[in-house]
Amino acid sequence: MRIDLATIALFGALQALLLAPLLLAATRAYAGVARTSLRIWGTVLLLQAIGWVLMGLRGQVSDWLSIVLANGVLMVSYAETTRALRLLLGVPQRRALLVAIGVAGWLGIAWFGVATPDYRMRVYIATLALCAYLLLLLWPLRHALRRGGSTAQRVMLLVLLGALLGWCARLGDLALHPSGTGLLAYSPANVVQMIYSAVEPVLASVGFLLMYNETVQIELHRLARTDPLTGTLNRLALDEESLRLFREADRPNTLAALVIDVDHFKRINDNFGHVAGDRVLAALAAGIRWRLPPPAVLGRMGGEEFLALLPGTGVAEAMALAEQLRVAVAAMQLVPEAGMPGVTISAGIAAYRPEDASVDDLVRRADRALYDAKRGGRNRVVAAIGDASPVQPGATE
Numbered sequence: 138m139r140i141d142l143a144t145i146a147l148f149g150a151l152q153a154l155l156l157a158p159l160l161l162a163a164t165r166a167y168a169g170v171a172r173t174s175l176r177i178w179g180t181v182l183l184l185q186a187i188g189w190v191l192m193g194l195r196g197q198v199s200d201w202l203s204i205v206l207a208n209g210v211l212m213v214s215y216a217e218t219t220r221a222l223r224l225l226l227g228v229p230q231r232r233a234l235l236v237a238i239g240v241a242g243w244l245g246i247a248w249f250g251v252a253t254p255d256y257r258m259r260v261y262i263a264t265l266a267l268c269a270y271l272l273l274l275l276w277p278l279r280h281a282l283r284r285g286g287s288t289a290q291r292v293m294l295l296v297l298l299g300a301l302l303g304w305c306a307r308l309g310d311l312a313l314h315p316s317g318t319g320l321l322a323y324s325p326a327n328v329v330q331m332i333y334s335a336v337e338p339v340l341a342s343v344g345f346l347l348m349y350n351e352t353v354q355i356e357l358h359r360l361a362r363t364d365p366l367t368g369t370l371n372r373l374a375l376d377e378e379s380l381r382l383f384r385e386a387d388r389p390n391t392l393a394a395l396v397i398d399v400d401h402f403k404r405i406n407d408n409f410g411h412v413a414g415d416r417v418l419a420a421l422a423a424g425i426r427w428r429l430p431p432p433a434v435l436g437r438m439g440g441e442e443f444l445a446l447l448p449g450t451g452v453a454e455a456m457a458l459a460e461q462l463r464v465a466v467a468a469m470q471l472v473p474e475a476g477m478p479g480v481t482i483s484a485g486i487a488a489y490r491p492e493d494a495s496v497d498d499l500v501r502r503a504d505r506a507l508y509d510a511k512r513g514g515r516n517r518v519v520a521a522i523g524d525a526s527p528v529q530p531g532a533t534e
């Protein structure tokens with residue numbers, strides 16, 4: 138069977154042309170980085186369709202169109218493919234580098250296309266530019282190969298490796314047949330590469346959509362677990378994390394709970410307004426978060442009350458940490474509102490006991506200790522009765 142390469146090129150273009158408007162229309166439903174990358178991807182498909190139509194018309198239109206313009210359009214599409222995927226992967230886009238590769242590649246191809254026509258040089262230069270783009274994509278995707286890596290990224294990795302193999306096959310073909318005359322000349326390598334290029338828009342779009350879906354899912358999962366005001370875990374996530382940490386705690390000194398509450402917060406709202414109150418909460422949460430050791434979990438229980446869970450921590454360590462937090466918060470200028478007094482916190486602490494039936498027992502003891510801290514005058518840290526001396530000496534209002 139004789140395969141007509143121009144027909145395959147046009148078939149690939151048609152697929153990309155049909156896919157592009159579907160993806161571009163879908164972008165309306167989304168927002169953020171994912172939307173931008175999906176838009177770029179849709180545009181890339183349009184550019185590839187134009188590029189491959191022009192390539193497929195080789196011999197029927199001038200070389201300026203089928204070589205210079207076609208390769209220019211394709212270079213832009215490869216640069217934009219790289220940009221869209223890097224955007225989705227959350228790595229720097231490296232725009233200057235992408236443009237430099239594209240311009241250098243296109244100028245080289247144009248020179249050996251119309252000034253001193255040389256098919257071999259054109260293939261070498263196109264391969265070089267393509268490989269540079271592929272490397273910029275394959276490098277951040279390498280993490281997918283780790284255990285538990287992203288399946289969507291693995292699919293994309295396979296699609297890109299297929300493209301790389303196609304270009305290697307063409308280079309090999311060129312080495313075997315130095316007199317190769319052009320992209321559309323019939324040879325096994327050209328057939329393989331053209332067929333792969335024709336189905337690549339569909340394969341790469343599937344990979345892209347899988348990655349896109351994964352990004353959106355991760356973002357939704359993060360949003361569903363985050364308190365929007367303070368950026369700490371919300372109640373749902375806090376409950377999940379508490380259960381997990383409680384299951385892992387099996388003996389004393391393996392888990393401590395720290396319930397933190399802002400003192401006289403109502404006064405801040407009443408005197409400076411709800412917005413200033415919100416800013417105090419956000420700044421306080423940020424101040425506490427970065428002072429907690431890495432395995433600790435911080436969430437908002439509600440209102441101006443936070444819960445920190447400290448795995449691998451006993452009551453003495455938790456007391457010391459809470460005291461550091463109390464002193465640090467008292468010294469912080471959380472919100473520079475004119476006349477706003479310094480904010481203080483009170484904290485109640487409880488440590489895991491083998492007789493605790495659930496994490497609720499632990500948190501309830503910490504909550505009662507917080508109540509004692511409030512009754513004792515606020516701006517102080519108190520451990521649950523039986524866990525340590527009830528009132529931290531030296532803490533004053």
Ligand SMILES: Nc1nc2c(ncn2[C@@H]2O[C@H](COP(=O)(O)OP(=O)(O)OP(=O)(O)O)[C@@H](O)[C@H]2O)c(=O)[nH]1
Nearest residue numbers: 398399400401402403404406411414415440441511
């Ligand atoms: N700005 C703001 N205020 C909140 C938020 N959630 C709860 N509050 C306010 O927090 C205040 C809590 O007041 P109280 O429970 O009386 O506690 P407090 O004034 O801090 O007094 P103590 O805890 O006894 O020191 C109320 O005025 C609530 O309206 C929030 O998300 N933003």
